[in-house]
Amino acid sequence: MGKTQKKTGKGRLDKYYKLAKEQGYRARSAFKLIQLNKKYSFLEGARCCIDLCAAPGGWLQVASKYMPVNSVIVGVDLVPIKPIPRVVTFAADITTPHCRNLIRGELKDWKADVVLHDGAPNVGTAWVQDAYSQSELVLMSMKLAVEFLLKGGTFVTKVFRSADYNNLIWVFKQLFGKVEATKPPSSRNVSAEIFVVCRNFLAPKHIDPKFFDPKHVFKDLSANAPIEDISKQAAAQAQVNVFQPEKKRRKRDGYADGDYILYKEAGAADFIKGDDPVGFLGTMNKITFKTEEEKKWLTMEMTTEDVEADCEDLKVLGKGDFKALMRWRTSLREELGLEVKTKDTEELTETVEVTDEAIDPEQEIEEELARLNAEAAARTKRDRRRANEAKQRTIQRMQLQMTAPLDIGLEQQDQSLRLGQDDVFDLEDTKRGLKKKHALEQLLDGEADGDSCEDEEDASNDDDEVLDEEEERERKLRTLEQDLDGLYESYQERMRERDAKYRVKEARRKDKSREEWGGIKRGGSDEENESDYEEGGWDTVQAVKARIDESSDSDLSDEDEDEIPAKVAPSSKKRRAEEVIDLTKGAKKARTNATAIQNGTMDAKLSRSAEAWFNQGLFKSAGIDNIEFNNEDEGLDEAEEDDIDMRDASGSEPETPEVRGPFCTVYSVINNKPQIESDDHDDFEIVPLAEEEGDIDMWDVEDEDEDKINQEKIRQHGLTTAEAVSLATQLVNREKTRTDLINDGFNRYSLNSKDDLPSWFLDDESKHYKANIPVTKEAIDALKAKMRALDARPIKKVAEAKARKKMKAAQKLEKAMRKAEGVNETSDMTEREKAKQIEKLMARGMSTKKKQKEIKVVVAKGAHKGLKGRPKGVKGRYVMVDSRMKKEMRAQKRRDKASKKRK
Numbered sequence: 096m097g098k099t100q101k102k103t104g105k106g107r108l109d110k111y112y113k114l115a116k117e118q119g120y121r122a123r124s125a126f127k128l129i130q131l132n133k134k135y136s137f138l139e140g141a142r143c144c145i146d147l148c149a150a151p152g153g154w155l156q157v158a159s160k161y162m163p164v165n166s167v168i169v170g171v172d173l174v175p176i177k178p179i180p181r182v183v184t185f186a187a188d189i190t191t192p193h194c195r196n197l198i199r200g201e202l203k204d205w206k207a208d209v210v211l212h213d214g215a216p217n218v219g220t221a222w223v224q225d226a227y228s229q230s231e232l233v234l235m236s237m238k239l240a241v242e243f244l245l246k247g248g249t250f251v252t253k254v255f256r257s258a259d260y261n262n263l264i265w266v267f268k269q270l271f272g273k274v275e276a277t278k279p280p281s282s283r284n285v286s287a288e289i290f291v292v293c294r295n296f297l298a299p300k301h302i303d304p305k306f307f308d309p310k311h312v313f314k315d316l317s318a319n320a321p322i323e324d325i326s327k328q329a330a331a332q333a334q335v336n337v338f339q340p341e342k343k344r345r346k347r348d349g350y351a352d353g354d355y356i357l358y359k360e361a362g363a364a365d366f367i368k369g370d371d372p373v374g375f376l377g378t379m380n381k382i383t384f385k386t387e388e389e390k391k392w393l394t395m396e397m398t399t400e401d402v403e404a405d406c407e408d409l410k411v412l413g414k415g416d417f418k419a420l421m422r423w424r425t426s427l428r429e430e431l432g433l434e435v436k437t438k439d440t441e442e443l444t445e446t447v448e449v450t451d452e453a454i455d456p457e458q459e460i461e462e463e464l465a466r467l468n469a470e471a472a473a474r475t476k477r478d479r480r481r482a483n484e485a486k487q488r489t490i491q492r493m494q495l496q497m498t499a500p501l502d503i504g505l506e507q508q509d510q511s512l513r514l515g516q517d518d519v520f521d522l523e524d525t526k527r528g529l530k531k532k533h534a535l536e537q538l539l540d541g542e543a544d545g546d547s548c549e550d551e552e553d554a555s556n557d558d559d560e561v562l563d564e565e566e567e568r569e570r571k572l573r574t575l576e577q578d579l580d581g582l583y584e585s586y587q588e589r590m591r592e593r594d595a596k597y598r599v600k601e602a603r604r605k606d607k608s609r610e611e612w613g614g615i616k617r618g619g620s621d622e623e624n625e626s627d628y629e630e631g632g633w634d635t636v637q638a639v640k641a642r643i644d645e646s647s648d649s650d651l652s653d654e655d656e657d658e659i660p661a662k663v664a665p666s667s668k669k670r671r672a673e674e675v676i677d678l679t680k681g682a683k684k685a686r687t688n689a690t691a692i693q694n695g696t697m698d699a700k701l702s703r704s705a706e707a708w709f710n711q712g713l714f715k716s717a718g719i720d721n722i723e724f725n726n727e728d729e730g731l732d733e734a735e736e737d738d739i740d741m742r743d744a745s746g747s748e749p750e751t752p753e754v755r756g757p758f759c760t761v762y763s764v765i766n767n768k769p770q771i772e773s774d775d776h777d778d779f780e781i782v783p784l785a786e787e788e789g790d791i792d793m794w795d796v797e798d799e800d801e802d803k804i805n806q807e808k809i810r811q812h813g814l815t816t817a818e819a820v821s822l823a824t825q826l827v828n829r830e831k832t833r834t835d836l837i838n839d840g841f842n843r844y845s846l847n848s849k850d851d852l853p854s855w856f857l858d859d860e861s862k863h864y865k866a867n868i869p870v871t872k873e874a875i876d877a878l879k880a881k882m883r884a885l886d887a888r889p890i891k892k893v894a895e896a897k898a899r900k901k902m903k904a905a906q907k908l909e910k911a912m913r914k915a916e917g918v919n920e921t922s923d924m925t926e927r928e929k930a931k932q933i934e935k936l937m938a939r940g941m942s943t944k945k946k947q948k949e950i951k952v953v954v955a956k957g958a959h960k961g962l963k964g965r966p967k968g969v970k971g972r973y974v975m976v977d978s979r980m981k982k983e984m985r986a987q988k989r990r991d992k993a994s995k996k997r998k
């Protein structure tokens with residue numbers, strides 16, 4: 096019972112239902128159109144679309160989303176549709192001329208590029224009748240479509256697979272160039288619906304009206320096969336229904352013709368005494384107890400309340416209920432003497448086909464041997480793989496100093512026990528257990544119908560299954576993960592398509608993630624191999640692990656250890672030299688900006704030691720381009736400052752460009768990249784890499800030059816996060832040393848295995864699973880001050896306008912001065928006149944007042960009366976006024992003048 100209800104109840108609330116809710120579509124059917132459009136792309140280029148049978152409006156929402164902005168969308172349905180932006184809707188029956196007129200009125204002489212039809216008549220009558228009216232509705236919608244469709248247009252319709260299906264397709268093919276039937280993934284499998292996409296409307300001049308006449312297009316249902324044939328067909332169908340009640344709704348191949356009545360009742364006697372109880376249960380809705388004999392059966396012991404309830408409505412029964420009814424029938428028949436017990440058992444077991452062919456015993460032994468061999472091989476393979484995995488894990492832990500050699504034994508013990516490493520709660524195992532138990536119960540019950548036979552087979556195969564269960568589980572997990580990955584990708588894709596904000600966020604996140612821990616950094620690399628050396632600690636460890644495996648579990652040989660640094664060393668120098676140049680620039684900036692807080696607000700907050708640091712000559716001496724920082728935590732070595740110039744005159748690189756300074760370290764820490772250093776000298780300790788690049792998992796580093804980019808960013812904007820500022824301050828104040836920071840870089844967040852983890856999970860982790868770098872109050876205050884300073888700055892346009900004004904004033908002044916010089920040099924003027932003239936010129940040059948252009952007032956009288964356009968003889972700007980206005984203006988001027996004088 097339960098199963099059937101699920102399909103109609105919560106079972107219907109599938110992922111598309113949830114997606115529709117999530118994305119604001121009114122109906123899950125919206126996804127059908129989305130998927131159809133994805134396949135055939137008919138909406139993107141359409142300028143006019145008619146949706147027939149559009150309520151509640153899911154398809155209209157999709158059309159409005161995917162069609163160009165100015166397109167016309169019209170929706171019609173029997174029931175009114177809630178308004179949708181830029182969609183016109185009507186409530187009308189699509190089979191009526193009224194509906195046609197409404198659409199015509201809306202479209203005027205426009206033609207539609209797409210006509211959609213997802214109509215479904217109101218169900219309730221027999222299915223065959225429903226199918227018929229559905230097909231009829233399709234025909235009607237096609238009639239409307241061809242009337243409004245543009246040549247080359249598309250008609251999308253829903254049809255049900257019934258006897259009329261082929262006829263409909265034939266008609267479509269007469270009118271459209273391409274006709275394809277498809278079932279989008281969002282259409283439930285249990286539904287017989289299919290979508291036909293008819294493209295390239297041929298727009299023939301004359302269309303035979305018979306194409307739209309259901310009588311001609313479809314078969315006459317009344318002229319069907321005789322009733323006995325129909326009932327036989329129904330009975331055959333019913334067999335399937337009884338043993339697989341959950342499948343009884345599958346009607347994709349169409350229903351038996353002529354089976355008009357949906358609700359059927361029959362007496363219990365027909366069931367008990369009839370020859371075909373299974374067919375009976377499949378076709379009937381109810382078993383009645385009307386006759387005296389039947390009523391007597393009701394009082395019998397075997398007719399339990401459950402049986403009675405089951406008889407009430409056969410359509411809602413599950414497999415178990417049908418079995419119960421069959422058992423009831425058998426026992427009643429025994430009671431009535433219609434059947435003897437042995438025969439009954441026979442009957443029940445007759446569905447079990449035992450194909451007991453004579454098997455050669457030798458062949459049997461060989462087969463058994465082969466099976467056992469295969470079993471043993473599989474087991475050995477599995478054990479070996481597990482042992483390898485455990486070994487790799489141990490080595491990795493040892494490398495990270497997480498495991499003492501003593502632990503190894505413990506782990507191996509765990510491995511041998513295996514139990515401890517399995518999931519405590521494994522659904523699959525539980526299921527299998529239940530399955531076995533069920534099979535056992537069935538055997539004890541002695542049930543022997545088709546299904547129990549299946550179960551028995553299952554039980555007998557269980558031993559074999561145990562062998563493959565591990566693989567099976569892994570396979571399932573893989574499939575599940577792939578599915579999830581796929582879904583996640585499509586989710587991201589959708590988000591990207593829909594949401595510009597999301598794209599920006601993603602881009603920002605990627606930017607940010609670049610600043611996060613990128614693994615153990617190598618000192619440098621060859622140009623061409625640079626990207627390989629960008630890899631992180633985990634990959635490096637992985638690579639080492641791979642090598643260890645290759646050299647059959649032995650530690651790295653001395654040879655290997657020597658070999659790799661030798662390979663890397665020359666390029667590392669070059670790389671470091673490049674960093675020096677970048678860093679020195681960073682340091683120069685830092686000098687002026689004090690720990691890269693460019694506005695200097697941080698200065699006040701810095702401790703004395705920090706001040707001392709920034710007061711060093713290094714920061715004060717202007718024009719220093721190349722500064723070498725000492726690699727020691729103690730700060731700059733005076734002696735080494737003399738060796739500041741890293742490049743000789745020819746620009747060639749220095750031999751030993753050993754440069755690491757606090758800013759470099761801060762930068763590394765901001766990037767969360769610990770750099771492994773040896774204690775005794777300044778060079779990096781190179782963590783050996785595997786030779787085979789293919790073995791190395793790449794980090795998600797998108798830009799090979801990310802270090803440079805980040806350094807550039809810091810140079811331009813300073814340290815922008817509170818974490819970075821805190822670390823920089825701590826470093827400068829000697830509260831932390833580089834070694835501390837490097838050690839901090841190895842945290843529980845940085846070296847997790849990323850093996851086989853799905854991308855959606857990694858994405859999520861990269862957002863949230865990271866170390867919390869402590870921030871100080873001072874750092875936050877400094878950043879706030881920086882932001883305040885930024886806020887206080889005028890906006891670009893204002894600044895530009897001011898600058899323009901300033902420039903113009905300067906130009907004016909310059910011009911005045913030039914003129915004044917000219918006046919000064921003239922000989923035909925007295926000194927007094929010259930001085931006066933120069934004073935005048937300079938006053939004009941200094942004045943910021945704009946000379947207002949004169950506007951001529953023209954009175955609209957005489958020749959100018961009623962004149963349109965420029966009056967004759969008037970040049971420049973003018974304004975037409977009537978004489979009154981002119982007088983008033985003159986009076987105003989007089990008054991102004993008088994009041995000025997009085998002042």
Ligand SMILES: C[S@@+](CC[C@H](N)C(=O)[O-])C[C@H]1O[C@@H](n2cnc3c(N)ncnc32)[C@H](O)[C@@H]1O
Nearest residue numbers: 148150151152153154172173188189213214215
């Ligand atoms: C499956 S729904 C359509 C869902 C719609 N495509 C959506 O996405 O929201 C079928 C619709 O067909 C409508 N319908 C059935 N017969 C109709 C007719 N003769 N004229 C207009 N609409 C009809 C029903 O009212 C029902 O709303």
